[in-house]
Amino acid sequence: MARLTYASAGVSIAAADRAKARIKRLARATFTPQVLTEIGGFGGLFQLPRGYRQPVLVSSMDGVGTKLKLAFQTGIHHTVGRDLVNHCVNDILVQGALPLFFLDYIALGAMVPATVAALVEGLSRGCRENGCVLIGGETAEMPGFYAAGEYDLAGCIVGMVEREKLLTGAAIRPGDVLLGLRSAGLHTNGYALARKLLFEHAGYRPSTRLREFKATVAEVLLAEHRSYLPLLRPLLPRLRGLAHITGGGIPGNLPRILPVGCAAEVRLSSWEVPPLFRLLQRLGQVPADDMRRTFNLGIGMICVVAPGQTAAVERQLRRAGEDPVRMGEIVSGRRRVVFRP
Numbered sequence: 001m002a003r004l005t006y007a008s009a010g011v012s013i014a015a016a017d018r019a020k021a022r023i024k025r026l027a028r029a030t031f032t033p034q035v036l037t038e039i040g041g042f043g044g045l046f047q048l049p050r051g052y053r054q055p056v057l058v059s060s061m062d063g064v065g066t067k068l069k070l071a072f073q074t075g076i077h078h079t080v081g082r083d084l085v086n087h088c089v090n091d092i093l094v095q096g097a098l099p100l101f102f103l104d105y106i107a108l109g110a111m112v113p114a115t116v117a118a119l120v121e122g123l124s125r126g127c128r129e130n131g132c133v134l135i136g137g138e139t140a141e142m143p144g145f146y147a148a149g150e151y152d153l154a155g156c157i158v159g160m161v162e163r164e165k166l167l168t169g170a171a172i173r174p175g176d177v178l179l180g181l182r183s184a185g186l187h188t189n190g191y192a193l194a195r196k197l198l199f200e201h202a203g204y205r206p207s208t209r210l211r212e213f214k215a216t217v218a219e220v221l222l223a224e225h226r227s228y229l230p231l232l233r234p235l236l237p238r239l240r241g242l243a244h245i246t247g248g249g250i251p252g253n254l255p256r257i258l259p260v261g262c263a264a265e266v267r268l269s270s271w272e273v274p275p276l277f278r279l280l281q282r283l284g285q286v287p288a289d290d291m292r293r294t295f296n297l298g299i300g301m302i303c304v305v306a307p308g309q310t311a312a313v314e315r316q317l318r319r320a321g322e323d324p325v326r327m328g329e330i331v332s333g334r335r336r337v338v339f340r341p
Contacts, residue, residue, distance in 0.1 A: 015111035015113055019113040019117065022113060023039065023139070024040065026117070026121055026134070027039045029124055030124055030127040031133055034046050034048070034100070035135060037135075041136075044103070044135035046100060048100075048160065049100075052160065052162055053162065054162060055160050055163070056097075056161050056162070056166060057100075057158055057160055058161060059158045061154065061156040062188075063153060063155075064080050064083055064188055065189065065191060066192050066195065067080060067186075067221070068150075068152070069195060070195075070206065073218070074206050074218045076218070077119050079122055079224050080119065080122060081104070081118075081122025081124075082122040082123070082224050082225075083126075083187075084104070084153060084188075085130060085227075086126055086224065086225045086226060087246070088102065088155055089126075089132065089157065089159075089227050090226075090227060090244045090300075091157070091246075092157060092159040093159075093229055093232060093244070094167060094242035094257070094301075095161065095168070096161045096167040098159050099127075099229070101132060101133040101134070101135040101158055102127055102132050102133065102155055103134075103156045104119075104123050104134070104137035104138075104154070105137060105138050105140070105152075105154045105155065106119055106137070107140040107151060108142070108146055108150070108151035109141075109142060109143055109144070109145060110141065110143060115151070120134075126227070129230075130227055130229050132157070165237070167241060167257075168257075169256075169257035169304075170259055172240050172241050172262055172304050173240075173330065174262060174329075174331050174332045175307055175330060176304050176305060176306055176307065176330040177304070177306075177310045177328075178254075178266065178303070178304060178329060179302070179303040179314065179317075179325065179326060180302050180324065180327040181231065181299065181301040181303065181322060181324060182300065182322070182325070183245070183274075183296045183298055184223045184300070185220065186221065186276070187300055188225050188246070189247040189295070189296065190247075190296075191221070193284075193286075193294055194280055195221075197286075198217055202283050205217065206218035210279075213275065213276070225300075226300055228301045231317065231322055232301070235303075235313055238305065238309045239303050239304065240305060241257045241304035242257070242301060242302070243256065243257050243301070243302045243304075245300055249291075249292045249295055249296060250296070250299065251337045251339075252293060254302055255336055258335045259335075261333075262330050262332065262335065263333030263337070263338055264330055264337045265328045265329055265330075265331045265337075266327055266337055266338070267340050267341070268340065269341055270327040271299065271325040273297050277297050299327070302327070303324075304330065
């Protein structure tokens, strides 16, 4: 009877060791003096920054979702890690928190060191850009669980904010102005419908060139999720609320920050929906309500600003190269979004 080993069961410890060596180098590039451990321990140690009177830790966890299917189809793996970090950074930013450290989870059927290195390269880049430490994670080789060439990618972020500077939405009042910040595309939501429309319904391939975009389908769909931290960090004291527009679109996310007695009125004519979303709607004759609840429609973050602060915030955003959209206002009513022409 032949001897059985872990490798014969589909798990290569040698390949895992090679991948871990590359991960360690990429993660160390994000380290700050607050990190007290090396990569490879059972837990990461992080010393909280000094100078906070009442520090509050803010955490969030997410995955990339079916956008990963595009990575599998194209072999482009270095962008989805940055997608994940930026998404998580935005999720805690809406509460006023700045990122401290990030942990990732990569699960795949068979260890491919080059693929894992590309994923961690994206994670590391996203962390460096956001001043966040990639302090640790888990790489799980699970033969028979994932199809060949496929994997899952998820992450957890921890940030911190002074308690008195928390953005909870409680300060939002009728009359406040909604300023929209542009998205870079789908970001990390709506890919199940987008792939069905483009690949199954229209018969496109990732390599199909879209003349109106001067890019391939893959290039358009893999556009990376924006981080709004560099843009909004200096503006946080002027804001009454922030909503990250992810799954559920504007109607699913903006009400999450509204206090009782407040509704949001959004003027659809205040911005031009980008061509990608118009293409998707046209291909499947998707109802307008479905479009609004599935996609961000070109708005990735919404700032709620007091009327007296709006002009100053807009000026600062424009100086930073942003083209903000004055897209509506807060009105009295039950917690919901009302769309106007």
